[in-house]
Amino acid sequence: MDIQQTPALNGLVLAGGKSIRMGTDKALLDWHGIEQRYYMAGLLQRLCNTVFISCRSDQQSGIDPHYPVLADSKPGLGPMSGILTAFGHDPQCAWLVTACDLPLLDMDTLQYLIRHRHPQSIATTFRSPHDGLPEPLITIWEPASFPVLQQFAAQGITCPRKVLLNSPVAILEPPHAASLLNANTPADAEKVRQLLQEKLTVPDAS
Numbered sequence: 001m002d003i004q005q006t007p008a009l010n011g012l013v014l015a016g017g018k019s020i021r022m023g024t025d026k027a028l029l030d031w032h033g034i035e036q037r038y039y040m041a042g043l044l045q046r047l048c049n050t051v052f053i054s055c056r057s058d059q060q061s062g063i064d065p066h067y068p069v070l071a072d073s074k075p076g077l078g079p080m081s082g083i084l085t086a087f088g089h090d091p092q093c094a095w096l097v098t099a100c101d102l103p104l105l106d107m108d109t110l111q112y113l114i115r116h117r118h119p120q121s122i123a124t125t126f127r128s129p130h131d132g133l134p135e136p137l138i139t140i141w142e143p144a145s146f147p148v149l150q151q152f153a154a155q156g157i158t159c160p161r162k163v164l165l166n167s168p169v170a171i172l173e174p175p176h177a178a179s180l181l182n183a184n185t186p187a188d189a190e191k192v193r194q195l196l197q198e199k200l201t202v203p204d205a206s
Contacts, residue, residue, distance in 0.1 A: 006119045007094045007143050011044030011051035013037055014082045015100045031103040040100055041067055048096055054082030077158040087146040099137035101182050109179040118170035129177035136160035
């Protein structure tokens with residue numbers, strides 16, 4: 001019997017946003033003793049075959065050469081640019097895509113996503129605790145999603161969430177709701193700082 005092999009998994013850290021609401025580049029913020037784009041890449045490197053940092057072409061020279069980079073081949077499409085560029089680089093692999101503005105994302109949440117991956121769907125994602133909708137920027141996009149993403153982009157629909165809402169995907173409940181907290185504004189950043197400080201001051205129960 002021919003058993004279909006699960007596609008290999010690459011990692012992609014989306015760091016090409018302009019961070020207008022934050023007022024400073026979110027990828028450069030230091031939450032864990034290292035720039036967030038590199039912290040996220042480090043998490044994914046423990047779980048994926050190869051991990052790339054997704055960026056705009058004008059950002060590429062500022063990224064540490066130790067980290068593989070994929071500069072947007074289709075600029076102007078927001079996060080969709082990075083995802084399409086990744087599949088253009090390797091359409092045979094699945095891509096674990098994470099945004100760089102998830103400072104509380106942890107290894108346990110990523111492992112949970114991989115452990116409950118549905119390769120037969122075009123994507124496996126989490127339900128956002130904020131609005132109940134699928135969270136496209138912490139998602140495993142399977143190779144079968146590439147033509148679907150291209151079709152949506154060709155129709156002028158460049159929101160990855162709309163792709164998830166209108167496609168056969170697996171939606172998981174996050175094991176830790178706070179791990180999906182986006183830090184897009186200075187107010188969000190202050191909330192994250194408080195949560196991280198609380199985590200540091202809570203004694204280890206073990």
